[in-house]
Amino acid sequence: MAEVVIAESREVASALAAEAILHQIRSKPKFTLGVATGDTPVAMYRDLASLAEEFGIDLQNLNAFALDEYVGLEPTDPRSFSSALQENFVKVLGLDPAQLHVPQVAACNLSTSGRDFERSIAAAGGIDLQILGIGSNGHIGFNEPGSSLASRTRVTMLADTTRRDNAVFFAESEDVPQHSVSQGIGTILEARHLVLLAFGVKKESAIAAAIEGPVTSACPGSAIQLHPWVTVFLDRESANSLQEKDYYLGAWENKMESLSWRLSP
Ligand code: F6R
Numbered sequence: 001m002a003e004v005v006i007a008e009s010r011e012v013a014s015a016l017a018a019e020a021i022l023h024q025i026r027s028k029p030k031f032t033l034g035v036a037t038g039d040t041p042v043a044m045y046r047d048l049a050s051l052a053e054e055f056g057i058d059l060q061n062l063n064a065f066a067l068d069e070y071v072g073l074e075p076t077d078p079r080s081f082s083s084a085l086q087e088n089f090v091k092v093l094g095l096d097p098a099q100l101h102v103p104q105v106a107a108c109n110l111s112t113s114g115r116d117f118e119r120s121i122a123a124a125g126g127i128d129l130q131i132l133g134i135g136s137n138g139h140i141g142f143n144e145p146g147s148s149l150a151s152r153t154r155v156t157m158l159a160d161t162t163r164r165d166n167a168v169f170f171a172e173s174e175d176v177p178q179h180s181v182s183q184g185i186g187t188i189l190e191a192r193h194l195v196l197l198a199f200g201v202k203k204e205s206a207i208a209a210a211i212e213g214p215v216t217s218a219c220p221g222s223a224i225q226l227h228p229w230v231t232v233f234l235d236r237e238s239a240n241s242l243q244e245k246d247y248y249l250g251a252w253e254n255k256m257e258s259l260s261w262r263l264s265p
Helices: 010-026 042-054 081-093 107-123 160-165 185-189 201-212 220-226 254-258
Strands: 003-007 032-035 063-066 068-070 129-132 154-157 179-182 193-198 230-235
Touching: 003 010, 010 042, 010 129, 010 193, 010 230, 042 081, 063 081, 063 107, 068 081, 107 154, 107 179, 185 220, 193 201, 193 220, 201 220, 201 230
Parallel strands: 003 230, 032 063, 032 129, 129 193, 193 230
Antiparallel strands: 068 179, 154 179
C-alpha cells in the first residue's frame, strides 16, 4: 500500500515531498529523477532548490527524464513541456540544461522516439524516483484511460478532458495538441520509487480511484497500487473522498517529525 501523506495545504505537501525526494537524492551520488510537468509540481521544484541549498545537497550529478512531451510543438515553444521544465525545474535548481532529457517529438523522430527514450533511461541506470501528477480523469503521464498497464514510451492521443484541462496554456482550445510522446505505464512502474502529488478538489475523485479503487486501465493512476514503493502527497481537498483515512498520515499531526525521510543536517 502506498504511503499517503495528507497535508493541511498544498504548500506544506510540496515542502514535505521535496524533503522526501532530497532524502533519496542525498543517498545516491548519481541520481536519476523522473520529472512531471503541469502546475502541481512547480512549487515543489522551488522547495527542492531551497532545501538543497539549506542542507548542502549537490544536484550537479542529477540526471532528469521528462514524463512526456506534446507532439507538434517545437522544444523552444514556451508551451512545450521542454520549455516549461527548463523554466520551472532546470533554471530553478541551477542545473545544466543538458541534465534534462525530453522525448523527441519532431515528425522525423516519432516512429523511434519511444524506443530511443527508453534506451536513454536504461543507459542512465533506470529512474530512481519518478515524480507524478494525476489528471482529473486519472491519467498519469499522458496515459489516458484505456491505456495498457504494460504500455511503454510511445505516441499517445490526448483525451478531450485533458485537452480541456490544459487549454488555459493555449490561446485557442483547438491549439492544444492532440498527441504526445509519453512514458508508458509499464515504463513508469519500473522506476524504483514513485512520488505522486495531487492538490485541489478537481483531483478528489481521481485520487480516490487511484488509491482505493480497483486496479484498472479505466484509471491509469490506479497502476501505482502495483508498485512496491509509492509515496503520495495530498492536500485536504484532493484527499476528501478517501475512505481509509485511518491508514494515512495527517501532516498536521506530530507523528510527521519521526518519518524516516525527513531531512536532518
Ligand atoms: C505532466 C503529466 C500529466 C500531469 C497531469 C496533472 O508531465 O504527465 O500527467 O501530471 O495532467 O497536471 P497538473 O499538474 O497541471 O494538474
